[in-house]
Amino acid sequence: MTMNVTLNNGVEMPALGFGVFQTPPETTAASVAEALRVGYRLIDTAASYFNEREVGEGIRRADLDRSEVFVETKIWISDYGYDETLHSFDKSAGKLGVDYIDLLLLHQPLPTGFERTVGAFKALETLLGDGRVRAIGISNFMPDLLDRLLQQTTEVPAVNQVEVHPFFTQPEVQKADADHGVLTQAWSPMGGITSYRGDSATSTFNNAVIGEIAKAHGKTPAQVMLRWHLQEGRSAIPKSVNPDRIAANFDVFDFELSTDQLAAIDALDTGVRGGPDPAVITEESFHRDIPEA
Template sequence: MASVPHITLNNGVEIPQFGFGTWQIPPEDAQARVAEALEVGYRHIDTAQMYGNEEGVGAAIAAAGLAPEDVFVTSKLNNNNHAPERVGASLDESLQRLGLERLDLFLIHWPLPTIDIDYVDTWKAMEEVYRSGKTRAIGVSNFNAHHLRRLLDETEVVPAVNQIEVHPFFAQDDLRAVNAEHGIATEAWSPLAQGQILSNPAVTQIAEAIGRAPSQVALRWHLQRGDIVFPKASSIERVRQNFDVFDFELSDADMGSISALDEGRRIGPDPDTFDYIPA
């Protein structure tokens, strides 16, 4: 099986373009699911403080006997940790749960522009933890262009990534272009549109024509556009199927047919209004 390409972030750190997503994997299942992904060959795990499953992710990495430098681990600052004085402490708590000495990538999960803590101040605290060496890179998630603009104007470290909702129904070409213009890599969350893309006729017709699964077709579309992806799946068969995407390419015509599905339709919340704070 061909290997996973790497993308070089704006600070020189390399990230595998393909990983395993862990949202909605319950804490009690996380170790087993992540162990399966590691066994299949995934070397990039996307978790978050909000997912409640960092212990399981860390236990799977430890049990696999992999060196920390062999697995790229991302976590995200929870929405109740935006206060600048909570940022460093909450990263320490994540590291403890994960059993790691440092993270590869730490993200502000949501900008929360309607709460009374300014995400620019939160980002300045993220810059501090980056300088402390406890994470190899920092970035943001769910930042629109106007949120990024404020970070670029008012702070020093340019985010290494912006992790945003992207799938064929919501291609986000404008925001991806803004990211690229500033050297910010785009990570595409819900790359399979939480499963909704898998029954789309354009995708299933291509899949049938080239003898591949619909999930593989959708994931190839992302990879060929340059998105970093980490699909989530709950069985080792699906985990394996999703990973088996490095020995074929979609034609320009097939890429175009999938790009034509863009209807500007979000599945997840709008970052301009999302203000969920966990208890």
């Protein structure tokens, strides 16, 4: 069983996907193939993860029809600009081994070079018009930069992938996305970033409120957090290289959280960001050379 969401251009996308951020290339193909075997049909990667080639290999190992797998990847800021982004699409499609990409995002805003950000998004619009991508979007855009982008482009992004988990819910971002018809997709959806950037006592996985809700449903804290995202209308892309956890993270369609339980998880928001502040992203500090092959 799975659950789909309909994007603002009518394209259907699985609400729950499989992420490969920080997954080493040598384990990526096996993890992707296992996720597809379990039932995931959305795979999320990025040029700057340096594992697109292995994602493509994992998809081929799964031996599914191309139309059954929703492939999502992202353009890094070093490849922003109209022509540069068109070329970056070619690089990503080549590594993935696909003729088209289902969802292509700009990975970060570049506030100090916003004209390049706009040029990059216009390239996404061209790719969409040409049928080389099925949907386009953004990642880590705060409401002010979303507004700036909308003022200078034609298409409304289908997705905004941002940090959202019980300790950092970004309600103002979610509202801005919803007001414009943009789907919020959560990275670090279970707050994994709270585990490896803090101590275990401050991890979402050890939170008493989430633990009690999990106990009530006979589920794990991770499953409860993923179910919270789905019931509140978000897409989520958990990651793991452990086959048991890959399967467990997909086993979230047989229970439902109550309104009070959803509100209790919402109330855990601390307002503390775990990832980098999008407002301080610069080419100088975040440059990454994206190889041709």
